[in-house]
Amino acid sequence: MSQTAERIETLLKERRTYQPPAAFKRTAHVRSKKPYQEASRDRLKFWAARAKELEWFKPWKKVLEWNPPHAKWFVGGKLNASVNCLDRHLKNGRRNKVALIWEGEPGDRRTLSYWDLHREVCRFANVLRDLGVKKGDRVAIYMPMIPEVVVAMLACARIGAPHSVVFGGFSAESLKDRINDAEATVLITADKGYRRGQVVPLKRNADEALKETPTIRHVVVVARDGKGSEAAGIEMQPGRDHWYHELMSRASPDAKPAVMDAEDLLFILYTSGTTGKPKGIVHTTGGYLTHVTATTKWVFDLKDDDVFWCTADVGWVTGHSYIVYGPLSLGATVVMYEGAPDWPDKDRFWEIVERYGVTVFYTAPTAIRAFMKWGPEYPARHDLSSLRLLGTVGEPINPEAWIWYHQHIGGKRCPIVDTWWQTETGGIMITPLPGVTRTKPGSATLPFPGIEAALLDGDGNEIKVGGGFLAITSPWPGMLRTIYKDDQRYRDTYWGRWPGKYFTGDGAKRDRDGYFWILGRVDDVLNVAGHRIGTMEVESALVSHPAVAEAAVVGKPHELKGQALVAFVILRAGVSNRPELADELKQHVATKIGAIARPDDIIFTADLPKTRSGKIMRRLLKDIAAGRALGDVTTLADPAVVQALKEKYEEQES
Ligand code: PRX
Numbered sequence: 001m002s003q004t005a006e007r008i009e010t011l012l013k014e015r016r017t018y019q020p021p022a023a024f025k026r027t028a029h030v031r032s033k034k035p036y037q038e039a040s041r042d043r044l045k046f047w048a049a050r051a052k053e054l055e056w057f058k059p060w061k062k063v064l065e066w067n068p069p070h071a072k073w074f075v076g077g078k079l080n081a082s083v084n085c086l087d088r089h090l091k092n093g094r095r096n097k098v099a100l101i102w103e104g105e106p107g108d109r110r111t112l113s114y115w116d117l118h119r120e121v122c123r124f125a126n127v128l129r130d131l132g133v134k135k136g137d138r139v140a141i142y143m144p145m146i147p148e149v150v151v152a153m154l155a156c157a158r159i160g161a162p163h164s165v166v167f168g169g170f171s172a173e174s175l176k177d178r179i180n181d182a183e184a185t186v187l188i189t190a191d192k193g194y195r196r197g198q199v200v201p202l203k204r205n206a207d208e209a210l211k212e213t214p215t216i217r218h219v220v221v222v223a224r225d226g227k228g229s230e231a232a233g234i235e236m237q238p239g240r241d242h243w244y245h246e247l248m249s250r251a252s253p254d255a256k257p258a259v260m261d262a263e264d265l266l267f268i269l270y271t272s273g274t275t276g277k278p279k280g281i282v283h284t285t286g287g288y289l290t291h292v293t294a295t296t297k298w299v300f301d302l303k304d305d306d307v308f309w310c311t312a313d314v315g316w317v318t319g320h321s322y323i324v325y326g327p328l329s330l331g332a333t334v335v336m337y338e339g340a341p342d343w344p345d346k347d348r349f350w351e352i353v354e355r356y357g358v359t360v361f362y363t364a365p366t367a368i369r370a371f372m373k374w375g376p377e378y379p380a381r382h383d384l385s386s387l388r389l390l391g392t393v394g395e396p397i398n399p400e401a402w403i404w405y406h407q408h409i410g411g412k413r414c415p416i417v418d419t420w421w422q423t424e425t426g427g428i429m430i431t432p433l434p435g436v437t438r439t440k441p442g443s444a445t446l447p448f449p450g451i452e453a454a455l456l457d458g459d460g461n462e463i464k465v466g467g468g469f470l471a472i473t474s475p476w477p478g479m480l481r482t483i484y485k486d487d488q489r490y491r492d493t494y495w496g497r498w499p500g501k502y503f504t505g506d507g508a509k510r511d512r513d514g515y516f517w518i519l520g521r522v523d524d525v526l527n528v529a530g531h532r533i534g535t536m537e538v539e540s541a542l543v544s545h546p547a548v549a550e551a552a553v554v555g556k557p558h559e560l561k562g563q564a565l566v567a568f569v570i571l572r573a574g575v576s577n578r579p580e581l582a583d584e585l586k587q588h589v590a591t592k593i594g595a596i597a598r599p600d601d602i603i604f605t606a607d608l609p610k611t612r613s614g615k616i617m618r619r620l621l622k623d624i625a626a627g628r629a630l631g632d633v634t635t636l637a638d639p640a641v642v643q644a645l646k647e648k649y650e651e652q653e654s
Contacts, residue, residue, distance in 0.1 A: 014399045014440060014441055014443075015440075017438050017439065018441075019438050024301075027303075028435025028436075029303075030301075031436065035449040039449035040449075047477055048074075050291075050293070051286065053294070054079060054289055054293060054329070055088045057078040057079055058076070058259075060077030061075055061076035066475050068499065069490070069491055069494065069502075070481070070482070071287075071475040074287060074477075076262070077286050078259050078260065080158065081285055081289055082125075083257045084289060085157075085329050086114060087257070090114060090118060092331065094114050095118075096113050097333065098113055099113060099334065100112045100150065100334055100336055101336070102147050103335075104146070117154075118253075120147075122253050123253050124152060124155035124251070125159050126251040127155075128161065128186065130251070131186055131217070131218045131242075133159060133185065134161070135160035135258050135264075136161070136162070136265070137186075138163075139187075140175075140182065140188070141166065141188045142165075142187060142188070142206055143188065143222065144190055144200060144202065144338055145193070145339075146190065148188075148190070148222045149314050153320075157266060158258065162265040162266060164184060164268045165269065165314055165315050165319075165320070166178050168315060169195075169200075170315075171593055172206070172209040176212055177277075177278070178270050178278070179209065179213045180214075184213075184215060185218070186219070186220065187210070187213075187219045187220070188220045188222070188244075189221055190202050191203045191230055191231035193338065194224075196340040196342070197343055203221055203234050204234075218242065219237075219241045219242070221234070221242065223244065227245045260285050261286075262284065262285055263284045263285070263287075264285050265282060265284055268281065268484050269320065271317075271532055272532045272534035273493065273534055274523050274536060275534070276534070276536045279483045279486070279489065280483055281483065281484075282484050283481070286477075288477070289325060291427035291478030292325045292326035293326055295427045299417050299431050300362070300434075301360070302330055304332075305359075306332060306360055307335060308360045308362075309334070309337075309353070309361050310322040310323050311362065311363045311364070311367065312364070312393075317423040321478075326427070335358055341371075345378075346374045347381050353386065353387065354382040358387060359386050359389070360387075362393065363391070363392060364392060364395065364529075365397040365398070365401055365530070366395065366529040366561055367530075369560045369562075371404075371408075371409070372400075376404075387409065387411070388413075389414050390405060390417070391417040392419065393418075395520070395527045395530050396442070396519065397442060416432075416439060417432050417433075418442075419431040422504065422505075423480075424479070424480040425472070425480075426479060426480065429472065430446065430451070431444060432444075432445045433448075440515060443515045443516065443517045444516050445515050450476065451472065452474045452476075454470075454473050454501075455469065455471070455508055463510065464510065466510065469507060469522060470507065470516070473502075505521055505522060505525060506518055506519070506520065506522065507519040520563075528561050528596065529561040529596070533597050538553040538593065539552065539553050541589045541597070546572070547571055547572060547585070548569055548572065549571060549572040550569070550570040551568065551569045552568045553567045553568075554566055555622065555625070556600075556626050556627075564600040565597070565598070565599040566599060566621075567603070568603045568608055568645070577604050581602075585599075585602050601625075605644075607644075609633075609638075609641050610638075611637060617636060617642070621645075624646045627649075630642060630646060
């Protein structure tokens with residue numbers, strides 16, 4: 001049975017349902033199905049009402065202009081994202097409310113009020129302007145999870161300079177490629193960060209990248225442990241590199257916000273696709289902010305006394321939308337934590353929940369599966385009674401993990417919102433509304449009001465009940481506008497399959513209640529521990545090693561990570577297979593891309609299963625990697641290759 005079919009089988013067996021608890025429902029922002037009805041009657045009016053909850057310098061003239069596949073939302077409207085996230089809370093009674101509660105991995109803590117954050121952001125906006133950054137210039141950000149990363153993003157938004165945040169776990173080479181694609185003129189980084197007790201040498205990695213980034217004029221370096229504790233051995237290149245604290249000490253706390261068009265770029269965020277080159281996903285200002293603000297409010301039911309903790313890194317879209325733009329736009333209190341969940345011990349998250357009285361907690365299934373493995377004694381050490389709502393994102397959640405989360409973290413009283421969305425969608429698309437939706441473990445349930453999703457077959461026919469490709473059938477405010485400098489790829493990847501309908505790359509199943517059950521990617525993209533990795537990127541990294549002639553990378557099911565990478569490698573003629581070569585290749589991939597892309601297994605082979613036209617049969621490699629019976633081999637040029645490989649893999653695994 002194929003992996004997808006197996007998943008459908010398990011999911012079909014899942015019949016438990018959970019109604020929103022009465023106590024939750026009583027106070028929820030959304031208590032009835034009315035928004036669904038309003039949105040289906042008039043989708044544009046529905047979104048316009050959500051946009052009106054933001055502060056605009058100038059109202060829009062038209063809600064949507066749709067020239068497939070290009071959408072413009074809130075046409076003619078003018079606003080600034082940092083004004084929405086900060087300035088408006090200085091006038092609405094929240095200026096001394098805590099915006100950020102931050103905890104570093106070593107245990108250091110800081111809190112910033114909305115007023116504090118506003119001052120810091122304005123100062124840094126002035127710093128960037130003094131460095132010559134103008135509206136439209138791209139700024140790269142490569143930082144640990146410290147408050148300054150939020151300051152940097154909002155300062156960019158304030159002056160209208162699109163940011164491109166690069167996850168701190170990415171390698172120098174990945175950083176270099178992203179800087180060069182965006183042609184960023186300034187890089188903001190830090191001397192170091194902390195992760196699982198180790199120092200992450202961000203500036204050192206950045207220096208490696210900066211050797212080949214001709215567009216960068218200035219580098220701003222945050223001293224992670226403050227002035228006077230700058231990491232030893234940091235080299236500062238005169239004229240190019242500047243300490244953040246030095247520039248900030250001279251900067252004024254007043255900075256006029258740039259007046260941005262609703263369709264001006266807010267940020268670029270790179271994500272993996274099916275080629276070796278990551279895609280620069282382009283998000284603009286008005287529609288994105290409307291989408292993330294509305295979904296934060298209704299999906300997480302955020303109120304003024306909530307303490308919201310989204311455990312993602314700001315280097316991913318989840319951090320952009322649900323640590324920074326959504327919650328801050330609502331004036332919420334946000335918890336931000338720098339490090340690993342098992343440092344110094346496996347109860348770190350629960351210690352944080354207890355210490356700050358976290359009420360709404362949003363994490364990934366891969367983390368939940370790790371908590372399950374560690375055992376319920378870790379959460380049991382702490383008082384988690386402040387929690388009232390739980391969320392998950394990033395990959396399909398298996399019903400067992402859902403039930404465990406419900407029981408051991410949520411004390412059986414918290415609704416769970418399983419939220420399906422993507423870097424490209426900007427914000428949550430398919431999700432329960434916690435005061436309304438009856439949930440089923442493993443199902444992301446129904447599209448958010450104003451979002452239209454369907455399951456289609458290869459020809460674009462709709463499948464009402466059963467399995468198919470997940471499509472979004474009409475434009476939505478937070479949608480990506482294009483791929484940076486590659487509109488053709490945008491057209492081909494997302495809109496090439498069915499005209500006017502967005503192809504998500506995911507397979508899903510729909511049950512008789514219309515609920516969506518996401519099964520996972522149907523393209524050559526893998527989801528490892530909630531991180532998106534293109535098989536082609538890993539293959540390119542492998543073949544850049546002098547010993548490798550050819551490589552094929554596939555995913556195999558993994559208990560904790562959801563999927564793990566398996567690489568089949570053909571060595572160059574004359575290269576002998578040294579015992580340490582597999583580890584060397586794994587390390588090579590980690591150095592090229594980042595530790596998240598390190599393959600679990602490397603299988604050396606003399607041959608790969610190919611069709612007569614020379615195409616690698618990945619389906620068979622997946623079967624081998626998953627230890628399944630081999631599928632159809634009749635189209636193979638040489639069926640013996642695959643049988644030999646299978647035997648070899650089984651021998652290696654045993
Ligand atoms: O396969 C889906 C999976 O993650 C992919 C998007 O990855 P990325 O752009 O990195 O964004 C992750 C965070 C929004 C999707 O194509 N995915 C995301 N959420 C879910 C999910 N799969 C199942 N259930 C989810 N709730």
